[in-house]
Amino acid sequence: MQREAEAEAVATEAASSGRRRGGPQQGSAAAFRASVEERLRALEREMAEVKSRVNGLIFLIAGTVATASGAVTWMAAALKSAGTALLVYSVGATVYRVKRLNGVWGSPAAWSHSLASVSGLACNQYFDFDIAVAGSQSSGVAGLWTVIYGDGYSQALDTWSPLMELTLASAGSSVQFRAPSLAVMGRYRLFFVEKYTGSQAYTRAYWTHLAPGQTFVSNTWREPVVMDIEGDFGLAAAAGSGWGWLSTPSGVWRASLSAPVLELGEDVLEAYVETRPQEGRLRVVLRNDDGRYNDLSGGAYAAIRRGSQVDFSPGYVTASGPVASPGARYWIEGWDYVNDRGRALFVLHGSDGWALLENWRARRQFTWGAGESTVYALLRFVLGCAGLGFDALSASDTVTSLSPAFTIQPAESGKGAVGRLLAMVPDVLLVSGEYGYLVNPTATQATDYEYGVEHAILKGRYGCRPTSFNRVQVFGEGLMVEDFDWTGVGDIYDRLHQAHDRNLTSTAAAQDRADALLRHQEMQAADDEVLVPVNCGQELYDVVEVTDPRAGLSAARRRVLAMSFRYVRNRPSPAYEMRLRLGAV
Amino acid sequence: MNLRQGILKSFDAGSYTATVQVAGSLAVWLAGVPVNRGIPQTEMVAGRRCALVFFDDANPGDAVLVAVYT
Numbered sequence: 001m002q003r004e005a006e007a008e009a010v011a012t013e014a015a016s017s018g019r020r021r022g023g024p025q026q027g028s029a030a031a032f033r034a035s036v037e038e039r040l041r042a043l044e045r046e047m048a049e050v051k052s053r054v055n056g057l058i059f060l061i062a063g064t065v066a067t068a069s070g071a072v073t074w075m076a077a078a079l080k081s082a083g084t085a086l087l088v089y090s091v092g093a094t095v096y097r098v099k100r101l102n103g104v105w106g107s108p109a110a111w112s113h114s115l116a117s118v119s120g121l122a123c124n125q126y127f128d129f130d131i132a133v134a135g136s137q138s139s140g141v142a143g144l145w146t147v148i149y150g151d152g153y154s155q156a157l158d159t160w161s162p163l164m165e166l167t168l169a170s171a172g173s174s175v176q177f178r179a180p181s182l183a184v185m186g187r188y189r190l191f192f193v194e195k196y197t198g199s200q201a202y203t204r205a206y207w208t209h210l211a212p213g214q215t216f217v218s219n220t221w222r223e224p225v226v227m228d229i230e231g232d233f234g235l236a237a238a239a240g241s242g243w244g245w246l247s248t249p250s251g252v253w254r255a256s257l258s259a260p261v262l263e264l265g266e267d268v269l270e271a272y273v274e275t276r277p278q279e280g281r282l283r284v285v286l287r288n289d290d291g292r293y294n295d296l297s298g299g300a301y302a303a304i305r306r307g308s309q310v311d312f313s314p315g316y317v318t319a320s321g322p323v324a325s326p327g328a329r330y331w332i333e334g335w336d337y338v339n340d341r342g343r344a345l346f347v348l349h350g351s352d353g354w355a356l357l358e359n360w361r362a363r364r365q366f367t368w369g370a371g372e373s374t375v376y377a378l379l380r381f382v383l384g385c386a387g388l389g390f391d392a393l394s395a396s397d398t399v400t401s402l403s404p405a406f407t408i409q410p411a412e413s414g415k416g417a418v419g420r421l422l423a424m425v426p427d428v429l430l431v432s433g434e435y436g437y438l439v440n441p442t443a444t445q446a447t448d449y450e451y452g453v454e455h456a457i458l459k460g461r462y463g464c465r466p467t468s469f470n471r472v473q474v475f476g477e478g479l480m481v482e483d484f485d486w487t488g489v490g491d492i493y494d495r496l497h498q499a500h501d502r503n504l505t506s507t508a509a510a511q512d513r514a515d516a517l518l519r520h521q522e523m524q525a526a527d528d529e530v531l532v533p534v535n536c537g538q539e540l541y542d543v544v545e546v547t548d549p550r551a552g553l554s555a556a557r558r559r560v561l562a563m564s565f566r567y568v569r570n571r572p573s574p575a576y577e578m579r580l581r582l583g584a585v
Numbered sequence: 586m587n588l589r590q591g592i593l594k595s596f597d598a599g600s601y602t603a604t605v606q607v608a609g610s611l612a613v614w615l616a617g618v619p620v621n622r623g624i625p626q627t628e629m630v631a632g633r634r635c636a637l638v639f640f641d642d643a644n645p646g647d648a649v650l651v652a653v654y655t
Contacts, residue, residue, distance in 0.1 A: 169612035170604075172594070196611070365610040367645050407645040409589065410609030420643045500640070502647045 007246065007255040066098050066108040076123035076131070086129045086149060090118040095133065097149055099158070112160045113147070114138070120192065122182040127153035130216045132180035132190055133163070140171025144180060144192055146219055154217035164219040166190070166208075174198040183237035185244035186257045188216060192224070193234040205229040211380075212389035212434045220384035223360060262303040267292075269345070273312065273328070273565035275540055278415065280352030280431065282312055282330040285345050288337070293346035308332045310350045314536050314565065325536035328352065329433040353388050353431040357414035360386035366408040370503060375399045375421050376438070378406055379429070382421070383436045386414045392438040394445075398512045399425040399438065404503035424501070426516035430540055441523065441559060443585055445543045450555070451532055451580075452547030458577065462551045463527035469497035470521070472514045476504030483514035485521070523559055528582035535578060538563060543585055558582035587639045593653060596620065596629035603650050605635060620650045628653055 068091050075089035083103035089096055093115050098108040120134035129149040136142045148154055148161035155161045169175035180192040188210040195203045206224035214220040229235065231248060238245045243254045270285035286293065296304050309331055315324030330350030338345040362385075368378065376399045380390040392399075402424060408417045422429060430437045451457050470488030473496065474481050488495070499517060504510040530546065538560065545555040562581035568574050591605040594614050604616045618637060620629065633653050641647040 170594075170606075170614040173606075173612045173614070175612040363611075364613040365607050365615050366613075367615060370646070405644050405646045407615070407643060409587075409639075409642060410607055412642075417643075501644070502641065503644055 007244075007253040010245075010252040010254050065100075065105050066096075068096070068108075074118055074121040076121040078123040078125040078129055080125045080129075080151070086123060086125070088121055088123050088131060088149070090121060093117050093135070095121065111147075113163050116140075119176060120179040122180040122190070124182045124184065124188075125151070126184050126188070126216065127151065128155050128216070130182065130188070132166070132182050132192070134177040134180050134192060136176065142169040142171075142173075142176040143167065144177040146190075146216065148217060154215060161217065164217075166219065166221055167224060178232060179234040181235055181237040183239045183244065185237070185239045185255075187212070189237060189244070190221070191227075191235045191237050191246070193232060194224075195232070203230050203232055205231070205234045207235075209387075211384035211387060213391065214380075214384065214389060218380070220380055220390070222387045223363065223385040259309075260300075260303050262300050268567070269570055271312070271314075271565070271567040274562075275328075275352075275564070276562045277428065277540065278419070279354050280328065280330070282310065282328075282348075282350040282352075284310070284312075284348045284350075285338075286348065288344040288346040291344065294337070304332065304335070304348070306332055306334060310348065312350075314534055314567070316534075316536070327536075331356065353386070353434060353436060354415060356386040356388060357383070357418055357431075360414035362408045362410055362412050362414075362417075365410055368404075368406045370405040371403045373406070374401065374403050375425055379418060379421055379436070379438070382408070382414050382417045387434070388431070389435040390438075391435060393430070394427075394440040394442075395438050396426050396440045396516075398509075398516065399427050399440075402503075402509065402512075404501070424503075424513065424516070426519045428541060432539070439541050441519075441541055441585075443522070445559075445585065447545050447557060448542040449535065449538070450545045450547065451530060452545075452553070455532060455535065457530050457532055457546070457548055459531035460546075460548050460551060461529045462546075462548070462553065463529075465524065465527045466492050467495070467521040467524050469495040470518075471496050472517045473498045474504065474510045474514045474517070475500045476506075476510040476513075477502045479504070479507055479510055481507055481510040481514055483511070483518050485518055523561065523583040523585070526558060526582060526584040528558055530580050530582065532578050532580065534565065534567075534576050538578065538580070544580075544582070546582065557585045559585050587642045589637045589639060591615075591635050591637055591650075593629060593631055593633050593635045593650075595631055596626065598626045598629075601626075603629065603635070605637060605650065607637065615645055618645070618648055618650050621652070624650075624653055 065087060070091045072089045072091055077085060077087045079085045083100060085100040087098050095111045095118060096108045099106050115135040116138045118133060118135040122132040124130050128151040131147050131149060133147060134144045144166045145163040146166055147163050150156045150159045174197045176195050178193040178195055180190060182190050189207060191205060191207045193203060194206050205227040207227055208221045208224040211220045211222060235246045235248055242257050244257055246253045264286060267286040268284055269287055272283040274281045293301060296302060309329055311327055311329050313324040313327030315322060330352050333349045333351050335349060336347040338347055383390045418429060427438050427440045430439050467488060470485035471494040472483045497517060499513060504513060540560055542560045544558055544560060546553050546558055547555055560580055561583040564579045566575050566577055590608040594604040594606055596603045601620050601622055602617045603620050604614050605618050606614045633655050635650050636652040637648055638651050639648045
C-alpha cells in the first residue's frame with residue numbers, strides 16, 4: 001500500500017499574525033511582494049545573465065543576456081547541462097527565446113506563434129525545453145498551452161512545436177489563466193492560477209500532472225485540481241534531491257517524492273476481488289485483534305488513507321519459495337472496523353481505475369469537431385483527465401481512423417464518456433493499475449491459457465444464451481446500413497437494434513459500426529462459469545481453452561468476461577480460488 | 586436523447602446557429618448549435634435562457650436549440 005507524500009510546510013506566513021513558522025520572521029507578504037516587484041522593475045530592461053556557483057546554491061548577476069525591445073512582462077529559464085540554458089521572456093504578446101550554448105548566449109528570437117496577450121511563462125528542460133504559456137488569443141479565448149522548444153527529442157532542435165491546449169475559457173467568460181510553473185516531480189507537474197472576475201470572483205491556484213506513461217508532447221494532463229491557495233502569482237515549483245518544492249511569497253512547502261509503503265500481507269485473513277468489464281472492487285479483511293489499526297493518525301499505518309493505493313499481489317508457495325504476481329492496483333474508498341462475535345477485524349474497501357473514471361466529472365464543456373481527434377486520442381484524453389495512462393495491447397482500424405464530432409457535457413463522468421466512445425468501436429478497455437489498455441477482441445485472438453488439463457476445474461457451468469439482438473440497423477448522415485447474425489435470426493427470429501450517429505458519413509464507416517455492435521453481441525453468446533484454483537496471471541478479455549469432458553468440452557475457446565477472487569484463511573472452510581465468467585471468443 | 590438548459594451567448598442569423606453556455610460549464614461555451622427556425626431572430630437575445638435537445642448527447646452537431654425564454 002502506498003500514497004503520494006503529503007506536502008509539509010518549510011516556512012509559511014500565518015494569514016492573521018504575519019508570523020512565519022519554521023524560518024526567520026519577515027515583514028508582511030505585501031511588503032515582501034512590493035520589494036520583489038520593485039527589484040523586478042529595475043531589471044525589466046536589462047535581463048542579466050545568471051551564473052551559478054557552488055552547485056547552484058549561490059547566484060550572481062554577472063552580465064547582460066539580451067536587451068528587450070520593450071518592458072519584459074514574464075520570464076522563465078531552464079538549465080540543461082554543460083552551460084546550455086534557455087531563457088524565454090515576453091514583451092507584450094510576443095514570446096522570445098534566447099539560448100546559451102557552450103556558455104555563450106545567442107541572440108533573442110521571437111517564437112513562431114501568435115497570441116493576443118501573455119499572462120505567464122514557465123520553462124523546464126527534460127529531454128526538450130518544455131514550456132507552458134498562459135494568455136489569450138485574438139478571439140478573446142483565454143488559455144493555458146504547452147509548447148516545446150526542441151532539443152532533438154520530441155521536437156527538432158531549435159524549433160517550436162505547435163501550441164497544445166491544456167485548458168481554455170471562452171471569450172467573455174470572465175475566466176483567465178496566469179502564472180504557470182513547471183517541474184518534474186516524479187512526473188511532470190504544472191501549477192497555474194485560474195482567475196474568475198464574475199460574481200463570487202476568485203483567484204485560485206490549480207495543479208495538474210502528466211498522466212502515467214505520457215510524455216510532454218502527448219499533452220495528456222490530469223484534470224487540474226483546485227488548491228487552497230489564492231493569489232495572482234500562484235506557486236513556483238521546483239524539484240531536487242528527492243523532494244518537490246512549492247513556494248509563494250509567504251510560504252515554502254516540500255513533499256518527498258518517494259511514497260511510504262506499508263506491507264499488509266501477513267495481516268490478511270480474507271480477500272475478495274471482483275473484476276467486471278467496467279468495474280473492479282477489492283475487499284480485504286485484516287486481523288485487528290490487538291487493535292493495531294485502531295489509530296491511523298500516525299506511524300506506519302498513516303499510509304492508510306482514502307485514496308491511498310493498494311497493490312494486491314496474489315501468489316503461490318513454490319519449490320523455489322513464495323512468488324507473487326505484480327497483481328492489480330486499487331485505491332482505498334474506505335474501511336470498516338468490525339466486531340464479529342469477539343473477533344476484531346479491519347476491512348479495507350478499494351476500487352480500481354474505473355472508479356477514478358467514474359469519479360471524474362467534466363468541469364466544463366469539452367468539444368471536438370469532426371476530423372479533429374480520433375477515438376483513440378479521445379480515449380487517451382478522457383483517461384488522462386482521470387489520472388490514468390493509456391496504451392493499446394491491440395487496436396481496431398476504426399479506433400485510429402474514426403474522428404467523430406464529440407462533446408463531453410458538464411458534470412458528465414469519465415466513465416460515461418469512455419462508454420460512449422467505446423460504443424463506436426469494436427475495442428474494449430482493460431483497466432490495469434493506473435493504465436487503461438485498449439484491446440481489440442477479435443475472434444482469431446491467440447489462446448492465452450488452458451483450463452481443465454493441467455489447471456483443474458473445480459466446478460463448471462456452461463450455458464447457451466440468445467444475444468440481445470441479431471440484426472443491426474445503423475443510421476448515419478443520410479444513409480443506413482444493416483448487418484445480421486443469420487444463425488440467430490434463423491433460431492429466434494430477428495431481434496433488432498438500431499443505432500443513430502450523424503458522425504457516420506459513409507457506408508463503410510456505418511458498416512464498421514454495425515460490425516462492431518454485432519461483434520460485442522457475439523461474445524455474449526456463451527454464458528459459462530468455472531471455479532478454478534487461483535491463476536495469478538489471469539486477466540479480463542484473455543482467451544482461454546476449456547476442457548471439461550463432463551460437459552463434452554475439449555479445448556473449447558472462451559473469452560474471460562468477468563472474474564472474482566476469494567481468499568479465506570483461519571476459517572473452517574479456507575479458500576483460494578477464482579470464479580471466471582466466460583463468453584464466446 | 587437529452588434535454589439541457591443553457592444561456593444564449595450569441596446568435597448567427599446567417600447559419601441560424603447559436604453559441605450557448607450549457608448549464609454547468611462556467612468557462613467554456615458550446616458554439617454552432619442549430620436553432621429552431623421557428624424562433625424569430627429578434628428573440629435570440631444574448632443572456633436569455635434557452636433549452637437544448639441533444640438527440641445524441643455525444644455529438645454537439647446533433648442538437649437543436651428549441652426554445653429561448655427569460
